[in-house]
Amino acid sequence: CRSACARQLAPQRDHEMTSEFNAMVTILLTFQVLICRNYKGDVDMAEIDHFLPLLLQQEEEGLLSPAITRGNVHFLWIKHSNLYLVATTNKNSNAALVYAFLYKLVEVFTEYFKELEEESIQDNFVVVYELLDELMDFGFPQTTDSKILQEYITQEGNKLEVAKSKVPTTVTNAVSWRSEGIKYKKNEVFIDVIESINVLVNANGSVMSSDIVGSIKLKTMLSGMPELRLGLNDRVLFTLTGRDKGKSVAMEDVKFHQCVRLSRFENDRTISFIPPDGESELMSYRINTHVKPLIWIESVIERFSHSRVEIMVKAKGQFKKQSVANNVEIKVPVPSDADSPKFKTSTGHAKYVPEKNLVVWTIKSFPGGKEFLMRAHFGLPSVENDEKEAKPPITVKFEIPYFTVSGIQVRYMKIIEKSGYQALPWVRYITQSGDYQLRTNS
Incomplete structure (x- = not known):
């Protein structure tokens, strides 16, 4: 389950993520289709006309569902701002993968247009169609990394300009999230461990609920194609190796960036990866524990x-x-x-x-x-x-x-690159408020 969740953060061309699922993707404003891309042609374009009436019927009945079926056609949808993004399929598709792709669409469009709303779609039809063609091919998710897409689909005003006649090699590489030939005078990695505390205190002063949501973010400035290995005080790892569990942390709902080798993590809890260049979120986690309000x-x-x-x-x-x-x-x-x-x-x-x-x-x-x-x-x-x-x-x-509530620690960061250069890893810890509420009697 953890492997599936981790992969679904960003569909790619690897074996686990190329399951076929989509016939058609549509973006709608209420009662109006803004743009539609039919990838396979095995679902009639007119089927989308039934989506909004079915959605309104479910709202009236109080039985709103993220997946709506009409005959043998399934509508899987999300809402963003004033838009509905709908994936239509007539197969028994992987629903988690479909929703991961729809949310990835929102992320990519937001990177391009800053705000994803009716006006940004109408002003950029050409760019949207070009992106839809690159994001998916015949029902298979393809390149979904906005940084890579921006290398060859650029936008000036409302016009599309193809920056290169040849598609960048990153699209066809096994490591599609990182370009080759990157060089830095000074090789460094900045690691931010950020934890948000969610707390709800009732009017009597008792903590009703609390948990910690964490993420590890990287800013990578490394030459070449380095392999990084990150070690944490992970309780499962400490149990496997027979170490003292006193200073370890039990992480739940772990999700990784697509660059992490999941099979290696499942086997020995090693976080091994070739990082994207620049800023990225390596992983996120949750710790379900009683937290004293700070x-x-x-x-x-x-x-x-x-x-x-x-x-x-x-x-x-x-x-x-x-x-x-x-x-x-x-x-x-x-x-x-x-x-x-x-x-x-x-x-x-x-x-x-x-x-x-x-x-x-x-x-x-x-x-x-x-x-x-x-x-x-x-x-x-x-x-x-x-x-x-x-x-x-x-x-x-x-x-x-310089503080974490959970006690999570970066134990080591190993950087391996064939040229053998020396690199400096820097670690920073930050604790911040999340949903932090205290109820009152008055």
């Missing part, structure tokens, strides 16, 4: 009828004293009819954002173990609103460099 919030919100509302918020850094959280933003909801704001803070500054009914308390530097206080005073209208307002949670945004 920035703890206590709040008291007192509302005096027909008069005023007073808010007291206390923030405490529950991480080690040697670390510092940067650019902390604490967003506190206030009643929609509040006015005349007054603030007092022990550090940072607070401002009222009336269009969002929020007080935003900003602290540029928040050391671990410290505690800060913010008080806010708002006036209320003399006539009370009878409608009960929802009670949105307090949300917190922050970033802590």
Whole structure:
């Protein structure tokens, strides 16, 4: 299952990913087909006219499904902005592969047009058709890496220019994500281990849910065609080799970039790969564990009828004293009819954002173990609103460099290249807030 997920991040020409699945790909605006590419001709072009009525019928019945069937034709669809991207097939196709391809379409079009919406499709029909022809051939996914596509399909205004009469060798190489002949004066690899913490705390102060979502991102500036081997303190690896599991991490839902040799990882947990040039995400993972909120919030919100509302918020850094959280933003909801704001803070500054009914308390530097206080005073209208307002949670945004909650570590990075040059790997750890919410009683 992990292998399938990893491969499906970017369909390529390898054996696992070239299963035939698509007859037709269509991009629609509501009730209007914008563009359609029929790859095999075994599904009638008129079939797409049945998609939106079937979708509306499912919405009315409250039984909305990502796959809709009419007779022997299957519609597999996603929605992006105001567009529907629909793959149509009459085979028992690999649904995960179809959806991976549709999301890859969105990614490639966004790389080209910045925003994927009705106008960008209408202004670039020629480019879209050219991309659709390169992304898939007779129902088989082909080159889906936007960096490679941009080598020979370039865009100037609304015109298509073919940059080279010959398709780059990267398209037909086994290593289609990296060009040959890359040279750097100084060979370096920058590794960023970024973890986002998702936390939900109820009004009583109990942690209802928490997990860690991580990713390892690379910025590769290496000459030639190097092979890299990355070692982590992976708990499964430590178990296989009989090492102490105390400082290891159990990763779940691991997904890799297409460059990683999955068979090698499955056999001995070695992350071996030939990297793309420049920036890329090597892998992502999730750690399902109980996380103590790194920035703890206590709040008291007192509302005096027909008069005023007073808010007291206390923030405490529950991480080690040697670390510092940067650019902390604490967003506190206030009643929609509040006015005349007054603030007092022990550090940072607070401002009222009336269009969002929020007080935003900003602290540029928040050391671990410290505690800060913010008080806010708002006036209320003399006539009370009878409608009960929802009670949105307090949300917190922050970033802590040189720190990971899970304890994940890059144990080594080996760089092997036939010329034998020396290269420097640099590692940086960052912890940041994800979906970080604390509910209130008031």
